Amino acid sequence: MTIGSCFAEVIGRRLHDSKAQVVVNPFGTIFNPLSVSKLLRGAISQQRDFDQNLVQHNGIWYAYDLHSSLSSPNRDELLATITNLLDTTRTALQQAKLLIITLGTAVGYRLLSSGEVVANCHKIPARNFNRELLPLHTLQQDMESTLEQLQLFNPKLQVLLTVSPVRHIKETIEINSVSKSILRVLCHQMTTNQQVRYFPAYEIMVDDLRDYRFYGRDMVHPTEVAEDYIWDKFVQAYLSQEFRDFLQEWEKIRRALSHRPFHTASEAHQKFLKNTIDQLQALSRRYSIDTAAEEQSITQQLIV
Structure with a gap:
């Protein structure tokens, strides 16, 4: 199973196309570690409160914890979709040998009305949120708790962490650099757990390929050539x-x-x-x- 940023989608789709049995990013693109952890805990727990984090905007219902593609004109239909996704993910995590988590950014958007960090703002006015750089100690405690619960749930589950090579320059180049540094240290701290490993997708992009010709026209996402290169490194390392x-x-x-x-x-x-x-x-x-x-x-x- 893969979960996290759009790089989790890339790796997941390539595994799927290679006939691996894989569930790919079931909740859509999720960028920050707190939201990824919340979804994983929600999937394996019977205590779920995702119905408290719904919002209606322009006649469509969205879940702050999910990607915008998972939305509906009907609130009950959206809740049914969320329940189904959580149940499907729970089953996948019970059976999975490997969980790939890709972290995109340490920047979080905190909803003022609830005080919670959301996975997606769904183009709701910015005045409803506070943008903040999530502290390393907060992310570390949250991720440690999540990994602990996952290992109790499925003792055979191995976890592979990655930092997405996609640049989040909308947060500014400086904040993107600090954000990626926080995520990299977080992953390093988590690998003290014997069932957790790290795949250097980010480092391969910025230190090995190290050239803007390997970025798309938006200068943010890796090109297909770069994805092929990183995929080949992944194949050689883990398959x-x-x-x-x-x-x-x-x-x-x-x-x-x-x-x-x-x-x-x-x-x-x-x-x-x-x-x-x-x-x-x-x-x-x-x-x-x-x-x-x-x-x-x-x-x-x-x-x-």
Whole structure:
């Protein structure tokens, strides 16, 4: 399972596309550590109060603890969605071997009416919030408590922390630097726990790649080339040799699946499709993966 900033989405989607069994960012993009921890604790606990953190804006109901994409015109529907997400996440955490947490920023927005740090302001007027740099000791106590509860809930769960390489320069360049430093120290403190490790996605971006050509046009997000590079480092560091062997074979088939022929009815292309189905079935047997969707997609292109 992955949770956290948009980099958690990137890693999660790549794992999913590589046939790993993974739940990807179930609550949408969440940037600050307090909000990530609150959602994890809410998922494994039966005591939930997320219905207290709803707000209606321009006729749409939002949850301060979730991403804006998880919203609804109907309050009860949103509450049902939240309950379902928490239950699904609880089940995933019960079964998971690995939880990847990606932290984006140590800047938090505190809702004045409740005093709580929110995950998302949902474009509600800024006068309703106080922006603050969250103190390291507060984040450390909160994360320690969360990790402790997770390990009691699932003793076999390993946690991999990362600091997102995405730059939060809307908070200013100076604050982004301080924020990333706080997150990096927080992760370092957490790795004293034997079940917690750290993957240096942030360091790979700023110290290894170290060039603005690896940022997109917004100068904030890594390019696809940078993501490929970081993903390869992740694969080499954490995936088993068997998984890496599978990825090499799977990548060849993925390229075959993306092939767009000029003449779909030609004898050569039809033979190519049948060969690809055979390769998928062989891969499925060898690595115990589900290739039914890919096989069905190709079968629909066959001319009987």
